[in-house]
Structures are given as structure tokens and as C-alpha cells.
Amino acid sequence: MLDLKLIRENPDTYKAKIESKLDDPKKIDQILELDVRRRTLIGEVETLKATRNTVTNDIAQKKKNKENADSLIAEMKTVSDRIKELDTELSEAENKINEILLYTPNIPHDSVPVGKSAADNVEVRRWETGTFTKEFKPLDHIELGKKCGILDFERGAKISGSGFPVYVGKGAALERALINFFLDTHTANHGYKEIFPPFVVNEESMKGTGQLPKFAEDMYTIQADGLYLIPTAEVPITNLHRNETFKAEELTVKYCGYSACFRREAGSYGKDTKGFLRVHQFNKVELVKFANPVGSYNELENMVNDVENILKALKVPYRILLLCTGDLSFNAAKCYDIEVWSPAENKYLEASSCSNFQDFQARRANIRFKPDANSKPEYVHTLNGSGLATSRLMVSLLENNQNADGSITIPEVLRHYTRFDVIEPA
RNA sequence: GGAAAAGUGGCAGAGUGGUUGAUCGCGACGGUCUCGAAAACCGUUUUACCAGUAAUGGUAACGGGGGUUCGAAUCCCCCCUUUUCCGCCA
Numbered sequence: 366m367l368d369l370k371l372i373r374e375n376p377d378t379y380k381a382k383i384e385s386k387l388d389d390p391k392k393i394d395q396i397l398e399l400d401v402r403r404r405t406l407i408g409e410v411e412t413l414k415a416t417r418n419t420v421t422n423d424i425a426q427k428k429k430n431k432e433n434a435d436s437l438i439a440e441m442k443t444v445s446d447r448i449k450e451l452d453t454e455l456s457e458a459e460n461k462i463n464e465i466l467l468y469t470p471n472i473p474h475d476s477v478p479v480g481k482s483a484a485d486n487v488e489v490r491r492w493e494t495g496t497f498t499k500e501f502k503p504l505d506h507i508e509l510g511k512k513c514g515i516l517d518f519e520r521g522a523k524i525s526g527s528g529f530p531v532y533v534g535k536g537a538a539l540e541r542a543l544i545n546f547f548l549d550t551h552t553a554n555h556g557y558k559e560i561f562p563p564f565v566v567n568e569e570s571m572k573g574t575g576q577l578p579k580f581a582e583d584m585y586t587i588q589a590d591g592l593y594l595i596p597t598a599e600v601p602i603t604n605l606h607r608n609e610t611f612k613a614e615e616l617t618v619k620y621c622g623y624s625a626c627f628r629r630e631a632g633s634y635g636k637d638t639k640g641f642l643r644v645h646q647f648n649k650v651e652l653v654k655f656a657n658p659v660g661s662y663n664e665l666e667n668m669v670n671d672v673e674n675i676l677k678a679l680k681v682p683y684r685i686l687l688l689c690t691g692d693l694s695f696n697a698a699k700c701y702d703i704e705v706w707s708p709a710e711n712k713y714l715e716a717s718s719c720s721n722f723q724d725f726q727a728r729r730a731n732i733r734f735k736p737d738a739n740s741k742p743e744y745v746h747t748l749n750g751s752g753l754a755t756s757r758l759m760v761s762l763l764e765n766n767q768n769a770d771g772s773i774t775i776p777e778v779l780r781h782y783t784r785f786d787v788i789e790p791a
Numbered sequence: 792g793g794a795a796a797a798g799u800g801g802c803a804g805a806g807u808g809g810u811u812g813a814u815c816g817c818g819a820c821g822g823u824c825u826c827g828a829a830a831a832c833c834g835u836u837u838u839a840c841c842a843g844u845a846a847u848g849g850u851a852a853c854g855g856g857g858g859u860u861c862g863a864a865u866c867c868c869c870c871c872u873u874u875u876c877c878g879c880c881a
Contacts, residue, residue: 404841407840408842410850411841412850414851415849418850420862421862422810422862424809424861425810426810437861438860441861441862445861445862
């Protein structure tokens with residue numbers, strides 16, 4: 366959520382920034398109009414409340430002296446009625462402002478390139494060691510999965526629906542190995558504290574991180590209990606500190622956590638439907654940071670490096686993109702996508718995005734810190750990144766490590782976890 | 792699922808319709824004393840919003856939301872959370 370005061374002070378900047386994010390700058394005008402109305406109403410109603418408060422004291426005094434206060438009471442009755450009316454109008458105006466703000470995206474950081482679509486994203490760097498150079502035509506991950514008997518999309522569709530893959534045998538073990546490898550690396554080498562969060566959260570949490578109200582149709586819901594299946598561990602982990610205030614010296618707080626992720630992917634039917642490319646349930650280890658605004662952009666760069674270390678260790682070719690304003694997600698002020706190479710698709714697949722949300726989520730979720738003992742609390746900056754999602758990484762991993770006979774070589778760093786070196790065709 | 796109790800300022804804990812934003816204590820902060828510290832003593836100590844350059848003034852907030860009343864921390868209704876007991880399940 367954006368800061369109403371800052372909007373009031375710099376309306377033109379905000380309009381331009383919103384427009385660069387391909388959203389409607391008229392929202393800013395609407396907010397400002399409602400804000401004027403709101404402040405007028407506040408002036409009126411608070412004046413009335415002030416008189417009521419003094420007269421009410423007079424009434425109390427008269428009653429104490431056994432004097433008659435009937436006329437004052439009658440007078441205050443009409444004042445109170447008017448107050449009630451104005452309060453209603455006021456809360457209507459405030460609700461409207463809030464509603465618009467909840468649907469208004471974060472504004473991009475100045476270092477974000479202006480652009481209209483994914484085509485305008487800027488490639489920052491590339492790491493190609495391990496690119497597929499073998500002498501045969503690579504199979505795609507679906508064919509490999511079938512050949513080796515490690516992935517079962519058909520039975521997944523039978524028991525749950527399409528987009529719910531089943532991992533079998535060494536496939537399941539490999540999935541588990543990846544998750545453990547990510548968590549161990551981030552906790553042991555990168556200084557994150559591990560969290561194993563609930564996979565289901567309440568509405569407040571979904572609002573706090575910005576999934577609600579705008580993206581309600583993307584969530585799986587548990588209607589009877591008013592709960593939501595999480596689309597990412599970002600939601601429970603960021604909300605751990607909802608309505609809390611950090612001490613400055615506690616920052617940066619760094620968490621990593623595994624969760625299954627549930628996404629309805631409403632409206633994206635027919636797009637990337639093959640195998641793992643777009644699924645309703647997948648596994649992810651998420652990185653979350655609560656940072657002092659002063660250093661938050663350094664923390665973003667560090668987070669990208671943390672993810673890169675994993676890919677380098679796995680010897681998966683990848684590239685880093687800096688997203689342009691038009692491709693930036695609703696919550697983000699700046700975002701890097703990390704894409705892994707799929708030799709069978711002959712393209713890069715998004716496997717991670719690392720974002721700085723600045724105070725956008727912190728304002729919604731009321732997460733603050735005290736710069737020093739005597740100062741007023743300020744909002745922290747929240748950051749998060751996938752470190753990593755297993756499904757698209759699995760695509761790259763299987764395809765890049767396949768051999769001519771259809772077997773798949775396990776990257777060395779994972780063998781300690783899998784306790785096998787190779788997956789043979791079934 | 793059933794029953795009971797509780798939810799007040801950083802913490803602890805008073806307060807059952809009228810100057811109560813809220814006694815007292817602890818903590819924190821500032822000061823006196825001291826070479827320094829402790830102790831003691833004095834003082835300060837919530838947040839949000841509105842108006843104002845500011846000093847300051849005003850409004851609101853006692854788990855959340857409604858209601859009664861001229862007036863609600865205090866009365867009524869609904870919800871949430873916590874604790875305890877019973878049942879059920881692991």
C-alpha cells in the first residue's frame with residue numbers, strides 16, 4: 366500500500382510511476398479528491414464532537430448540582446444525530462480511499478528500466494557453464510520423466526486434476542534432495558534462519574502481503590474456515606512479524622522456508638501447459654528479508670547472489686533479468702528474474718524472482734522498526750525471492766543432465782542427499 | 792463439538808455510566824548526588840488522525856465490530872483470541 370501523505374505531496378510523480386507500471390494514473394486523482402472530502406468531513410465532525418464533549422461535562426455538572434439539564438440534553442441529542450451522519454459519510458470516504466489504495470500497485474524504483482512488456486526486460490548477466498553440448502537431440506522433461514518412471518502427470522490428474530504432478534521413486538527422492546540442499550545451503554552458508562510455516566493462512570495475512578484483495582481468484586480457498594492455501598511461503602513468513610516492531614539492531618532479519626505452493630492459475634489455461642511449466646501445486650524454498658530501508662537494495666543484490674550460488678553448485682545454466690516497469694509485479698518496486706536453461710524447450714524458464722517491495726507490504730502488514738531507542742517507528746523494507754522453486758528447476762536439471770541412453774546424472778552436490786548417482790530408464 | 796473464565800498503556804495490574812488517556816508499581820529516558828556506579832530523590836514517559844511554519848489546539852483509541860445513552864473502559868448483542876475442564880481424534 367502506498368503512503369497517502371506522500372501521494373498528496375507528490376501527485377505528479379506518483380501518476381507517472383503508476384502509468385509506467387501500466388496501471389491507471391486516474392486512481393491518484395480519485396484518491397486526492399476523496400482525501401479532500403475526507404479532511405473536510407473530519408473538520409466538521411470533530412468540531413461537533415468538541416462541543417458535545419464540553420456540553421456533556423456541563424450536563425454532568427448540572428446533574429451534580431441537582432439542576433435541570435433537559436434543554437441541553439435535547440440540544441445534544443440533535444448534535445449527536447448529526448455526528449452519526451457525518452461519521453458515516455466519513456467512513457464511506459475512508460473506505461473508498463482504502464479500497465483504491467489496496468488496488469493500486471507499488472511504484473517502481475528509479476533504477477528500474479521503463480518498458481512495456483517482457484521484451485523490454487534487461488539481461489544483467491549470464492552463466493552458461495554446463496550448457497547442453499551433447500551430440501544427441503535432448504528429450505524434454507516429460508519424456509525423460511516417463512522413460513525413467515519418476516514423474517506421473519496422468520495419475521496426478523486422476524487423483525487431483527491436471528497440474529498436480531506426482532513424483533515417484535527416485536523422482537520423489539530427487540525432489541526431496543533439492544529442497545534439503547536449498548535449505549541447508551541458505552541456512553549454513555547464507556545466514557538465513559529456517560522456518561517451516563503453515564501452508565494455510567487467514568485473510569489478514571493474505572492482505573498483508575498483497576495477494577488480497579486483488580488476486581482473490583488466484584487462490585485456493587477453504588471456505589468453511591475462511592482460510593487460504595498459500596501461493597508461496599512468502600505469505601506466512603512475512604506475516605510472522607505482522608503488527609510488530611523490530612529494534613534497529615535486529616535488522617536485517619533473514620528467513621528461508623520450504624512450503625508447497627498452491628496456485629489456481631485462473632486465466633492462464635492453455636499457456637505453458639506442458640508438464641512442469643505451469644502447475645497448481647509445486648515446491649519452493651522461499652527467502653524473506655526484513656531490512657532497514659537504508660540498505661535494502663544491497664540486500665536485494667545479496668539475495669540474487671544467494672540464489673545464483675545454488676544454481677552454480679548445481680551447474681545449471683542461467684541468466685539474470687532486471688524486469689522493466691511494465692513487467693514488474695503488483696507489489697514490487699524492483700525485481701530480478703533468474704531463468705534457467707531448458708535445452709528441450711530451447712529457452713530460458715523463470716525459476717526465481719527476487720524483489721524489493723520497499724515499504725509496500727510493511728505498510729499493509731504494519732511491520733516497523735525503531736531506528737533508535739527514542740525515535741518513532743518506521744516501516745521496514747521487505748524483500749523476498751525464490752531460492753528456489755523446484756519444478757522449473759527440475760525441468761532444467763533433468764534435461765541438462767540427460768545422457769544418450771536416457772539416463773540422468775545427478776549433480777555431485779546432490780548425491781549426498783539422494784544417495785544415488787544416476788537415474789536409469791525404467 | 793460442549794462448558795467456564797479472561798483479554799486495559801513497554802510489562803504488571805486497578806478501575807462497573809459523568810473532567811479516566813485512564814490510580815499505583817516495574818521498566819525506560821532526563822536530572823540531582825558521586826571520581827564513577829549503585830542506592831536515594833526530582834521530573835518525563837502511548838499512538839493515529841485533523842488544523843498550524845511552529846509553539847500548540849482538537850478528535851479518536853481500554854481484543855474487534857455493532858447497539859443503548861446527552862455522555863461508555865464501565866450496560867447490551869455478535870465475533871476473535873487465550874487459558875482451564877469435558878468429549879473426539881492423533
